[in-house]
Amino acid sequence: MSYELVDILIYVFYALKFVVILLAGTIFLLGLDDLFIDVVYWTRTWFRYFRIYDRHAPADQKRLYSVAEKPLAIMVPAWKEVGVVGEMARLAAATLDYENYQIFVGTYPNDPETQRDVDAVCQQFPNVHKVVCVRPGPTSKADCLNNIIDAILGFEANARIQFAGFILHDAEDVISPLELRLFNYLLPKKDLIQVPVYPYPPQWWGFTAGHYADEFAEYHGKDVIVREALSGQVPSAGVGTCFSRRAIVALLEDGDGIAFDVQSLTEDYDIGFRLKQKGMVCIFARFSVSDPQLALKTTRVPGMSRATTQVICVREHFPRSFSHAVRQKSRWITGIVFQGTTNLGWSPKGIINYFLWRDRRGLLTNLLGLLVNILLVVTVVMWLITALVPDAWHFPSILGEDAVLQAVLLCNGILLLNRLFQRCFFVTRFYGIHQGLLSIPRIVWSNVINFCANIRALRQVVAIGDSRRVAWDKTSHEFPTLDATARIPLGQRLIEKGLLTPQQLEAAITSPERRRLGRELLMRGHISSTQLVEALAEQASMDWKPLNPFTIDPALITDFPRHLALRYAVVPIGRDGDSLVLASERPISQVSLGAISRQLKRPVTCQLAPQGRVTLALRHWYSERNLNEETRFVLEFAQANCNNPERIERICQHQVMLGDLLQVRGIVSAALFNQALIDYDPEKESLGQHLIERGIISAERLDEALRDQQREQYEAYKFASEAA
Template identity: 50%
Template sequence: MSWIDIFVTYLFSLKYLVYGLAIILLISGIDDFFIDICYWTRHFYRKFFVYDKHEFHDYECLYDAPEKPLAIMVPAWQEHGVVGPMAELAAKTLDYENYHIFVGTYPNDPQTQEEVDQVCARFPNVHKVVCARPGPTSKADCLNNIVAAIFLFEAQAKFEFAGFILHDSEDVVSTMELRLYNHLVNRKDLIQLPVYPYTRKWTDFTSGHYIDEFSELHGKDVPVREAIAGQVPSAGVGTCFSRRAISMLLREGDGIAFDIQSLTEDYDIGIRIKEHGMEEIFVRYPVVTPEHEKAHSIWSGKNLRESSVICIREYFPDTFNTAVRQKSRWIVGIVFQGMKNHAWSKSWSMNYFLCRDRKGGITNLVGFIAVLVFTQLGLIWLVQSLSDDPYHFLSIYGDEPWLSILLKINAFFLINRIIQRFIFVKAYYGWMQGFLSIPRMVWGNIVNFFANIRALRQVIEMGDARRVAWDKTTHDFPHLDDERSARKAIGQILIDLGAITEIQLDKALKDKPRGQRLGRYLLNNQLVTSESLVKAVAEQAEVGYQNIEPLNISAGLITLISKGLAWRYGIVAVNYKSEQGVMLASEEYLSPVSLAAISRQLKCQVSYIITYPGQVQIALKAYYSGETFTDPRVGVERFELLDKNMQQQVWAQYVEGQWSLLEILSEYCNISPQVMNQILIGYEKNPLTLTDYLLDKEVISVEQLDTAIVIQAKREPNLAHLITGALNACV
């Protein structure tokens, strides 16, 4: 048999393979085309019959709703170098205050724990959770440990979180994300935001194909799924669950919310929540600020509203092997475990989208094989076209009208796919990425094919999809320069100023009681002066410092700040000018987020200065304690015997020695800074005095309060004794 006979036999076999591939691609193409029709019909209907009659929702309205407590859950196994910057950036930039970040770490991962500890030391709303079992376990197992820690924290702080948010350690969150969740969490049980990967080099097709897939998935497919079936698959990041949803998952799982054997616990939970009749929503919410409008250029190719949606940004794998590993985990979880865990429902629409989820197990293989087959046929056609007297091998296919029709229809669907992909990538990323998405479709097919092969091999080797082990993906976090410039620690600043030595700092950190601020401990033990401490705090905060007279603040300035606001942030107003706003005084650093929150409540611009130790504390006692306060200098014998200079020194000593009852309660009752911070958030608009509020919430007992008051009285200096000491020194 000649090579020609062998080749013709091969082509005949290939012919029937082409038939099979064409039919499968036709079915998949019709499926995708149906989604396209649904999306564009809905898009134009809303454009011409909804948006022309109703204005877009103004993002400023997100500030109207009172801040509900929200918990962010971040699993972290071997995420040193990533989780710290992520938690720090979120804690510094989120335009929201009533939230806490819970980072799940492992007992055998000290590097990640150390990094999280550093962030926790600077931000009282960041918590480290250590899982019960050594890592690596599954992401679901880590999340279950985090949920348990959240409920323990709630019991300590006497409150309940309204929403539970999923994030990965590499996520860069939108500053408005929590405000959007806050706006929706009472009405929706699963809220999913779009994910838009960061771009790398234009030649990096591996990470680039994630851009293409997420742009189309979260720009078109998921919105159509929500509109038709009312079900939204969680992306595992940027997902907020209501308290109702978490409670239901805990009841259903006998105290375990996330299925530890599932590799895609996020996808699994989205279906479980829908099965219980709860509400799910996918939110594309643009925040178009005047600055954004000004910077936007029509030549960029980006859509102004589409490119300004509140979303999650992160880097995706940029090597072939890591992408295949990650996608094979998704395929095992969604296709193989999904078929085992979730039976077909009574809803045709839900079954349709389950089919779409699971068809990837076939189309990932078919798409790659089709590329190989049609590449061969294309090369044969090219040889025939360039040869003078060629063998007409492709004539085998020429007398097959049905095959010709199939190929033409599939060619139409392919062109449509390219156009759809281009439109959705360009809308967010612009012209360049839109055009790059076309060749990246081929590379994406290759990645998906090998991911499917790996997933099949894993399932066959284990004999059960639920026994496939978790396979972690290595993460990158973007370098954001100024946005996460580190705040120097007070101890290091004091060393740089020459106020203390490294040996003194190490000893102080070791001996300092829990709940007591380092600066307060150093000052109380006469290791630093109030002058050096105020300089250090001002340098850390990058603001000025000033000596104020705490009992000489005008009534007008006092009424500017509410009682709850004053105690919540430890502030008093010391100046107000209509063109410059309110000048605040604080003894501690105030974050930009805190300043923004204060500014919104006062409805004017705010700035602040650092005051000497004790000055704000005595002002808070005098004006915001709810109790009668008398100037301690009034009626004190022999105070007038001191000259002006000595009077100022004695008074400065007395003020410097003032202790916050909250700090003593934190120390004596072992209340963590995180718990105390949450308590103060709850107190902000409460009419009770602070001590009555703490008693009412059962944060402390009457006996503990009495003991703390006694401790406060012992620690604070006696003005009469200071006067006597000053007079004796003059003799």
């Protein structure tokens, strides 16, 4: 080896030594910072275990059912979310143990594919609403949320309600069944409620998606808990966050009608501090349910903690590719570090500043993490060359004989072992021991991603010159797919079956009579009620059965409450194992079925019945005292001729429910009607009176609908009189 090269290596060793000293000292201080959080968490945990839980059992889900349901609004911003929003709404409707909620999906005028997807969902679920933003997308998540809030306030005015909570979710979120009940229980005493977020882990080789699971497991399992305990401030994760009405009103007042900062890339993070400055109560809610049926399904593996895996949380897929992860994390760094420093500054409270520092230190730690990894690789390579090649140049130790440096490095080694243990422990509690062990090597890959995201964020800010002008760089989403049958319009379905011609369909659609299409086709004699219900059942992916309204088992009627039958327009028709089978003339949403099931404390299923059969059954079994003379005569005639298909068909063609008339006449939308049904009690008042008292319709419009209903009933009466 030449002397010139030796001289260069000597200088390199000296430089490396100074780098090691600088890194060692910085990492030691950062390690003490993390150790402080660990000490506080474990001290608090053991104190609560020995001094609180030894005298008071942890709250279970029964407490959540003790509070009446308040109206809640779920806000979902969506840009290029085809195939994602629909599955989220379907899964929410099928699993959420709550009824009084509405989902508002924000779309963009230049994203027709997502709009069509949301429109299909709105047809199936009346509690899902499409919001079209004013400006073409992508703008920012904050801008989309502001448009959604405008739509929510408009819905409130029309429905004559006030939402108690405004819940923030992304389109790919999988929501715990009891999440809304938890929010409902804590509102309005709490102004910001955040539940844990647990990403779905990938296969063992998926280090990119896996590092998200590692970070959230520790952050939401320990760090945020300490943060809330010491400062009372909780940052929103952007999903699984509920804002009280008081919080939203305060944000609207501050922003002169605009709640979210449209120039912020992390508007949810900013709001946590803004609400804390206003003296509002923020809480990180880790609530574990005792019944695994009410928790998100998790495959049990060794190492999992039952209490942790049954916590009310949000599950979602995070980016699996390196480039997507870097883009997402660079957005977080820009929003929290650069924009956060500009917008929020520092707090007069020292403890708040401490956590602001922990949020913003990522700009430093993300750079140091990769440098330490590189230095470690260099040191190991130098040692291997010296140890394995006898004739090679013997590199002197860059640590030298500095006792202080060696002591610092020893402490750093101990702190590193603690970091690895903490990460492994919290990952294991939720994901199991295999993911816990994988979290150790994934720390290295996490350092690489964070370093690249840091560099990208720095380059963007430097290039633009103003962090607030950095554009929103949306991350693509994926959702655990569910089987969903494509929705073919009823008329097209009947044409494909050869039951209808295009000319007949056009004439029915353009008819001056305002009826549902299926009923209009019945009245024109183009199809039978059996053909109609068969097509509707295929469209809704439901079963159907013919129904004789007068031969239902009286025991079923006795066991099924009158207020549920009249409120949801269903009748019990049988049992299927433990499940009660209901019949309805229109597809009933999973939200309503869930509400019925909870009240009955047994599972229920629903089947479609031909036109008019359920209406007759409701009048025969549940509404005798409210029938006028004409309706009673029609009912008696139908009962006497229940085995005559032609006469029953003619009678049932004219049986129409008030709710259907109000909707098909455009007097009230399906969304407002279903919202009004939530607090409707048929035992106390009629449906019409309830809608008037709620301010949904006027007395004049109700009279108009009732006259239409009476006119239809008179046609049935006239036919029955002539036939009798």
